[in-house]
Amino acid sequence: MQNQISVVVLDKNENSREIIKSFLNDIDYVSSVRLYADYEKGLEAVKEANCTVIADISGESDEIAKIADEIKLHTSKLIITSSDYSTNTIIRALRLGAKEFLPKPVLKEDLLRVLSMLANITDEEDDTQSKIITVYSNKGGIGKTTIALNLAEELAKTTKSRTALIDLNLQLGDISTFLNLNPAFDVNYVIKKLINNDEKNLLRFFEKYKDSSLYILSDPSYIEQSESITPRQIELLFAALKKIFPYIIVDMSANIDANSLKILDCSDWILFTTIVNIPAIRNAQRCLNLFRSRKYPKDKVKLIINRYMDNEEIKIDDIENTLSEKVYWRIPNNYFTIMEAINKGVCVSEVNAGSNIANSFRDFASKVSDDIIEQAVTKYRY
Ligand SMILES: Nc1ncnc2c1ncn2[C@@H]1O[C@H](COP(=O)(O)OP(=O)(O)OP(=O)(O)O)[C@@H](O)[C@H]1O
Ligand SMILES: [Mg+2]
Incomplete structure (x- = not known):
């Protein structure tokens, strides 16, 4: 049986509004339909109730951009329509937070398909577009933690979507130290909850970073707790996190053991990090060979x-x-700014937003979010 849903339609064109309304009236699980030509007024309706939003972005008007972030705060179920269905428009739609894109004129069967798909998932169960991005190097001290936390903070800022930063460096995690946090809960606690089938409100166990959409889960407080964590439990953790977070950034240790391999296997992307010196590059070569032997899909590993x-x-x-791999991103050396950030327990953008390293992390996050959106666009072939 379908869950009942209410739908808010934002469309300047009266004719399109009426057509969509007539389709929606024929669907038994749609309990209410509200139509708006004025998007700001429509936003008020979105705030009132948990609903699905169908918003049109045809033409020059950019009204939707003004309210897209607010819509995201109230529902993740946003369907965007447009009479222009070029790749650029689809990218724009996904960037605005669309879960689905429909070309205009909207066909009844397409609308039924996407509504039924969205009706059957609650916001708590939506893992359709979630990405696990792990920062890894098989050498210690390369900058994994620095990259994971600064990238996560910038991604949360750029996308305004819920972003998790998870410390899976189970014995020697540094994230809470780098960000001067004293978290009440940790990875071990969340895993215990999941083992007991208690998946409700997991978000409350994360440390929210200031007033951003970044949520942090620290490594276990005691080394002996980390020893009891198994690959199966890591799988369980990721499956649960994917339902809550569109972006999951993982920091981990340099070791290659059963847990590390599980983390790497489960990741959608591995940001494989090296520095420029011969020993580090030799090590990188060995690790890339390991990744190749595990037959990871093309584009999973980014250098x-x-x-x-x-x-x-x-x-x-x-x-x-040497590595037969293109460099995806390079981060400048800036020891002074990074040390100041660590000493103050903040991200680099907070100590010097105009520094080369803060700019690099900001551009890096934009590229990551753009590339994820571009991957998603391939599913729309009109
Ligand atoms: N781009 C950079 N420029 C200058 N210093 C950096 C840069 N990135 C990292 N560092 C410095 O390198 C050191 C190690 O960084 P970090 O702790 O992030 O590495 P790691 O790979 O997480 O280490 P571990 O393997 O111990 O977890 C830190 O002192 C950090 O300040
Ligand atoms: Mg580290």
Whole structure:
């Protein structure tokens, strides 16, 4: 049986509003339909009740952009329609937070399909577009924690979507130290809840970072607690997190053991990080061979260069040739700003937003979110 849903339609065109209304009136699980030409007024209706929103973005008007972030706060069920269905428009729709895109004129069977799909998932169960992005290096001290937390903070800012930062460096996690947190709960606690089939309100066990949409889960408080965590439990944790967070950024240790392999296998993306020196690149080569032997899909592993300096003796081309891998992003060396951030327990953007490293993390987060959206666009082929 379908859950009952109410629908708010935002569309400037009266004819389209009426057509969509007539389709919705024929659907038995749609309990109410409200139509608006004025998007700001429609937003008030969205705030009142948990609903599905169908918003049109045809034409020049950019009214939806003004209210998209607010819609996201109240529902994740946003369907965007447009008479222009070029790739750019679809990217724009997904960036605005659309769960589905429908070309205009909207066909009844398409509307039925996406509504029924969205009706059957609650916001708490929506893992359709969630991505696990793990920052990894098989060498210690390369900058995994620095990258994971600054990227997560920028992603939360850029996308305004719920972003999790999970410390799976189970024995030597640093995130709570780097961000000066004293969390009441940790990974071990959440895993225990999941083992007992208690998946409700998991969000309350995360530390919300200031007033952003970044939520942090720290490593276990005691080393012996980390020893009891198994690969199966990591799988359980990821499955539960995917239902709550569109973006999950994972920090982990350099070790390769059963838990690490499980984390890497479960990740959608691995931001495989190295620095520019011969021992680090040799190590990177060995690790990339391991990834190849595990037959990870193309594009799962993205090569990141940390602490990059323009006058490096080893050039980017040399690294790419040696590793047979394109460099996805490079982060400049800026020890001073990073140390100041760690000492103050904040992200680099908070100590010096105009620094080369803060700019790099901001652009990095935009690229990650753009590339994730572009991957999602491939499902729409009109
Ligand atoms: N881009 C950078 N520029 C300058 N210093 C950096 C940069 N990235 C990281 N560092 C410094 O390198 C050190 C190690 O960084 P970090 O703790 O993030 O590495 P890690 O890979 O998480 O280490 P571990 O394996 O111990 O968990 C820190 O002191 C950090 O300040
Ligand atoms: Mg670390």
